[in-house]
Amino acid sequence: METLAEDEFPALFRAADRSAVAGQRRLLATTGLRLTCLVIAATFGAFSLDIAKIDTAAVLAAAALAAALVTEVYLLTAMPDRQWSEARAAAESAKSLTWRYVVGGTPFGRREHDEQSADLLLLRRFTAIARELHNFAPIPLSDGDAQLTSAMRQLRASSLEERKRHYMSGRVDDQRAWYRAKATANERRASRWSVALAALEALGLVTAVLNGAQVLNLDLPGIVGAIGAAGIAWMQTRQHRQLATTYSVAALELGDIISRAEWPSTEEEWARFVEEAEDVISREHAAWWKAHS
Structure with a gap:
């Protein structure tokens, strides 16, 4: 095998990773829906539309506000943001421990631990992670999921050179490429959002001047302001600039x-090297947790 496949990782990692993806999707979907509803409410609240003696625009604005309230209640009670951040932290902690174990990094050095003691230490670390979870249940994907897989034990039993090759290609090189791609993507998105918000502010200024000159008889500055506020709130949710830097x-x-x-x-030297590499990755996860907590 070239490196550990996803189905060869421990059950804790796979369950937490799945929960993190689901939590992120729910958070982004409900946040986007809430902001959209607020913009719709501001838009319909800016004018009247009488149909059969009923102000339809006001009714639609009220409906949009009600939908925004429902999504806000969901965000406060279900807390998908906490599920996302906690599940991601658990998944990455389990993944780091797995790589330390399979390649003989600290604290699972081949000289310090035989097979049984290393297995026991890894299982205890996994148990400690699971006991700290409060916002989601790491339910295994299937009855066959195990915390220690045969592929993990096979890689740990291989030679030092073989473990070094697997670790550098499957962990360090792969993680660095992921960081580089994500940094580029987040920097690009942050720039695009900044330009879009600046254009909205300019549009708001123009509409305010036109309203002041009584060229327009519509609260366009309020609508533009609502869209701008929604854009800012979305950027705060996605944290593009902070993530690009991290x-x-x-x-x-x-x-x-x-x-x-x-x-x-x-x-001994290899165990310390792996520890240093995992510490670098762990610092990124800690920064990510801080940005999303």
Whole structure:
């Protein structure tokens, strides 16, 4: 095998990863729906539309506000943001422990632990992670899911050179490429949102001047302001700028790690090298948690 496949990772990681994806989707969907409803309410609240002696625009504005209220209640009670952040933290912690275990990194060094003691330590660490969970249940995907898979044990039993190759290609190189791609994507999105919001502010200024000159008889500045506020709230939810910086720093630090990959020649040196690499990745996860908590 070239590296560990997703179905060869522990049950805790797979369950937490699935829950994190679901939590993120629910958070973004409900947040987007809430902001859209608020913009719709502001739009229909800016004018009257009488149909059969009923102000239809006011009715639609009220309906949009009611929908926004329902989604707000959902966000406050279901807390998909907490599920997302907690599940992602659990998944990444389990993934880091898995890689440390399979390649013999600290605290699972091959010289310090035999097979049984390393297995026991890993299982205890997984149990500690599971006991700290409050916002989701890490239910295994199937009855056959295990915390220790045969592929994990097989890789741990391989030679130092084989483990080094697997770790560098399957963990460090892969993670650095992911960071680099995400940093680029988030920086691009942050720039686009900044330009769009600046254009909205300019449009709001123009409409305000036209309203002041009584060229327009519609509350366009209020509508534009509502759209701008929704855009700002969406940017705060996605944290594009902060994530771009965090991912860029992590990619650079992993580049330093990669340049020293050939230095470790003993099990002890390799264990410390893996610990240093995982610490770099863990710092990125800690920064991500802070940005989303």
